[in-house]
Amino acid sequence: MRIALCAWESLHSIAVGGLAVHVTELAAGLERAGHEVHVFTRRGPLQQAYERIYGVHYHRVAHALHQDFVAEILDLNRAMINAVWQTEDYLRAEFDVVHCHDWLTASAGEWAKKGRNRKFILTMHSTDYGRNGNNFYEGRCRQIRDLEWRGSYEAAKIITVSAALGEELAWIYQVPREKMTVIYNGVSYHHFDGPFDPGPLKMQIGIGPWEPMVLFSGRMTQQKGPDILMETLPELRGANPKARYVFMGDGDMRWRLQQRAKELRVDEICRFVGHRTGQGLVEMFQAADVVAVPSRNEPFGLVILEAWSAGKPVVATNHGGPNEFVWHGVTGLKTAPKVPELTGSMAELLSDWDRARWMGQNGRAAVERAFTWDRIAAETLNVYRS
Numbered sequence: 001m002r003i004a005l006c007a008w009e010s011l012h013s014i015a016v017g018g019l020a021v022h023v024t025e026l027a028a029g030l031e032r033a034g035h036e037v038h039v040f041t042r043r044g045p046l047q048q049a050y051e052r053i054y055g056v057h058y059h060r061v062a063h064a065l066h067q068d069f070v071a072e073i074l075d076l077n078r079a080m081i082n083a084v085w086q087t088e089d090y091l092r093a094e095f096d097v098v099h100c101h102d103w104l105t106a107s108a109g110e111w112a113k114k115g116r117n118r119k120f121i122l123t124m125h126s127t128d129y130g131r132n133g134n135n136f137y138e139g140r141c142r143q144i145r146d147l148e149w150r151g152s153y154e155a156a157k158i159i160t161v162s163a164a165l166g167e168e169l170a171w172i173y174q175v176p177r178e179k180m181t182v183i184y185n186g187v188s189y190h191h192f193d194g195p196f197d198p199g200p201l202k203m204q205i206g207i208g209p210w211e212p213m214v215l216f217s218g219r220m221t222q223q224k225g226p227d228i229l230m231e232t233l234p235e236l237r238g239a240n241p242k243a244r245y246v247f248m249g250d251g252d253m254r255w256r257l258q259q260r261a262k263e264l265r266v267d268e269i270c271r272f273v274g275h276r277t278g279q280g281l282v283e284m285f286q287a288a289d290v291v292a293v294p295s296r297n298e299p300f301g302l303v304i305l306e307a308w309s310a311g312k313p314v315v316a317t318n319h320g321g322p323n324e325f326v327w328h329g330v331t332g333l334k335t336a337p338k339v340p341e342l343t344g345s346m347a348e349l350l351s352d353w354d355r356a357r358w359m360g361q362n363g364r365a366a367v368e369r370a371f372t373w374d375r376i377a378a379e380t381l382n383v384y385r386s
Helices: 018-032 069-091 103-116 140-154 163-173 198-204 226-239 254-263 278-287 302-309 339-350 353-370 373-385
Strands: 002-006 036-042 050-053 056-061 097-101 120-124 157-160 180-182 213-217 244-248 270-274 290-293 314-317 332-335
Touching: 002 018, 002 069, 002 103, 018 036, 018 056, 018 097, 018 302, 018 373, 036 069, 056 069, 069 103, 069 140, 097 103, 097 373, 103 120, 103 140, 120 140, 140 163, 157 163, 157 373, 163 180, 198 278, 213 278, 213 302, 226 244, 226 254, 226 339, 244 278, 254 270, 278 302, 290 302, 290 339, 302 314, 302 353, 314 339, 332 339, 332 353, 339 353
Parallel strands: 002 036, 002 097, 036 056, 097 120, 120 157, 157 180, 213 244, 213 290, 244 270, 290 314, 314 332
Antiparallel strands: 050 056
């Protein structure tokens, strides 16, 4: 098949979050399966317009910048669909499928369908409602929801990263359930292999080599719930005085969290290390002892697969995707994203390191068995062919 993937980000253009990993790894998996894969994405500073990387064709498009983010995204979509048409004309061949990701590129898929009758597949990784911590806001958020609805309506098939997200789409946008297929995210677990001494890294961020390290990894937003974890720390400090809590990521809540840590008098056990990618991210997971995922709304939770790849247990929200694939008491603990419940689960795991290590080993076995990118690519191809 000849496949066009349209995405706002990738690891070989501009990378922002988990979507970049998903698109890049899916493209590589589809290419390994013997297909011709073209990724249409944003063009970053000093980047070439075209490059072939590991067999995948990357087309980086330039677009106009706007103060209005939605207007900017629509301009990006126009640039993308023009690049898709130019590529078809150059190859003198048609794309069998145009696969877009989230509202950020859904318009390009709609125009591919209406302009040249191409098959439009849409993967939804989250909703505006979920990204705003289960709230319906007006203004720009309303515009984004309109684009989410339109993309969901126009797509031939929709892939969701969890059954919970599918139910959210059915509720908010009345998407027929028979139109949706659940395909979980994958992870390249081998990136987390190899010997690693956590001591130097922990000392670099002000943690003793033998002090237990709890890691939060994600955007500092209401959706991801870092504020819930922060509120547990006064009690958790009493339960395990030596434990240290590392907040990895950036977002609009970071400054407030740092101020709140001072108000709660737990700032001496907190570390804010900012956004990390690549090997820096891998090493943070390798250094951690427990990974906390307290999201209010979590469509999937790629951070869980990253934790398991490093052999680390999770204390994860029971809201959304994690409730479907975290095996409570075996690969981690599931809990409501509320302060009392999260405090109890964290204290339970921090008090039994043998059990925590056993859960981490089980998590590693789970990603090796069920969350490979080749498997995700094969399931995606089934949707293309349906």
